[in-house]
Amino acid sequence: MNAGLTGVGDSCKPLGEAMLIKNATVLSLAGSTVERADLRIERGFITARGRKLKAGTGEKTLDLSGRYVMPGMVCGHTHLYSALARGMPAPKRTPRNFYEILKYVWWTLDRALDDEAVYYSTLVGLLDAVRCGTTTLIDHHASPSFIRGSLGTMGEAFEKVGLRGVLCYEVTDRNGMRGAKLGLEENETWVTKNRGPMCGGLIGAHASFTLSNESLSACAELAEGLKAGVHIHVAEDPCDQADCTRKYGMRLIDRLAEAGVLGPKTILGHGTHLDKASLDIAKNAGCWFAHNPRSNMNNAVGYAPVQQMGKRVALGTDGIGGDMFEEVKFAWFKARDGRNGLGIGDVVGFLTGAQSLASMLLDTRLGVLDVGYAADLVVLDYPTPTAVTPQNLYGHLIFGMSSQFVTDVMVNGRWVVKSCRVVGVDEEKIRAEAQRVARKVWQRFQKMPPKG
Ligand SMILES: [Zn+2]
Missing domain, CATH: 2.30.40.10 (Urease, subunit C, domain 1)
Structure with a gap:
């Protein structure tokens, strides 16, 4: 056609x-x-x-x-490690809420990923993205069974397809002290070597509710030392704030501010349940917000207050593919349905926001x-x-x-x-290989005891 x-x-x-x-x-x-x-x-x-x-x-x-x-389109927040999850067998238990979606689906899947799975997951995710006109992806990666070298493996896939990427490894305490330490090291190794314009990096942090004060501060200190930002999920679901109140007796945004996470290179994923005062603190610190409307609807976590987030909003898919034409349509329909007063230009601004964000992080002009x-x-x-x-x-x-x-x-x-063909790669062969790797990942996923 x-x-x-x-x-x-x-x-x-x-x-x-x-x-x-x-x-x-x-x-x-x-x-x-x-x-x-x-x-x-x-x-x-x-x-x-x-x-x-x-x-x-x-x-x-x-x-x-x-x-x-x-x-070229830019995806402001994604998880390429989820690319082999398409059509995956159902988890051991049907998740009843956001926390259980993480526990039974994503925190089980990510532990089932090895070197080969990270590579093929990234590769097929990039093939799909580039066919949709997406040329840069800002990714947030997790593969607890294969941490050291995981971002390098992803980088090879980016190089093979020829796309730009801003990568990070999500530091979390859910895999013990060793997992957190390895995550920090992986970020350090990657960010030190990749300063744009094709590949860049951030310090990945999962979310407040899986990070101790020590780990959260370590992420912020590493970011400061490397003059990088932090890429972290924030208030995607009310459980994040509730956890912060229970454990630390403070607002989530204050905890992040106190740890030194907020700043002009930092990306706050979602911000779905941040109140106006919290949004203002993040905005005043120059933070970016990643808005992922399809993911928020799919996880039934609510609609982010994007109309109060200011100009630094970047549209992302949160792992639901790399098609930004599709995502911006949903962003617009959700804004209409949510009656938040945003105009079509405001919503298209989330797309161009992702381009501005990537330009800053990769030190080039997109x-x-x-x-x-x-x-x-x-x-x-x-x-x-x-x-x-x-x-x-x-x-x-x-x-x-x-x-x-x-x-x-x-x-x-x-x-x-x-x-309509990706140049210099054998797409059929890669997809066939990805299916073979996915079968192994799914088998491990089904055997893996849930954790978290
Ligand atoms: Zn995410």
Whole structure:
């Protein structure tokens, strides 16, 4: 159905080779603009944008004949380790609440992951994401049976597909002191080596209710020492605040502030049950919030007060795939259903927020297709019966466009998807291998005694 770019240009362009993309209809979600333009790409960046740019000597030219081009999507919060959970056998007990979902599903599954499972889980998650036009993912990883080296294994999968990633290992006390220590070390190793622009890192922390004061402070100290942020789940369910009140006699946000977790590079996952005063404390500290509407609905934990979170909100999937076209639709429908007063531009702002967040964390410029920005772009073969204009672009995004129209994807100046195929990888072989690995993971999952 999708035409793609068959027969035009090379399948995989090495960095450094210049390329001229002609006659693109360039969409910008950040400013809601729709403009016919040519783009020159060199060394992974856009170096010229304008009408009727002339090809230089030896410069490859690609004529898009008006096809739509938009900046690569960014997923602001995900868990690639869950990619092999699709269709998994039911847990030993049917979870009755959020805590039991963690205990019987995710905290059992993550212990069933080994090196091979982490690799294939990441790889198939990335293949799915990039086919949807997602070029950067901010991940929060857990594999307690394979901690040391787990982020490096994930990094190999990112490199193979050619995507950008901000990774962290979730430090928690639920696997004992040794597990927490190894988690801290894994974050330190990864963050020290990966400072962008393709891979970066944060200090991962699970959530207040699985972290002692010592472990929480250790995360904050490590982050401060490495000039990184902390990536932590906050008040996803009321149980997080209730635990904090019971054990420490204080508000959750005050506990995080006291430990030194809050700051402009820190991501607070969900914030579903933070009150206005807590949100203000986080906002004043410059924190980012990751909003994951599909996950919140799926776990029945409630609707986050996104209308009070300010401008630093990044849309994420929380492990429900990597399709940001899909997630933003749900974000909008949930906002409508929740009658929180947000406009369509506010909700699209969560998507562009994720691009701004990733730009900061990877020390590069994402989310706009203009001179000086990274050449991360998505080509859409979008057959619309109505014109796409700056005034109705957001309407097209919510009610018309979807990942099924993504034909080609470029990251860092290199085509990673061409004509709906991921470049340089044998997708069928990888998926077959992933199914073999998933069967082993599921067997271990079924034998694993629940813990937590
Ligand atoms: Zn999460």
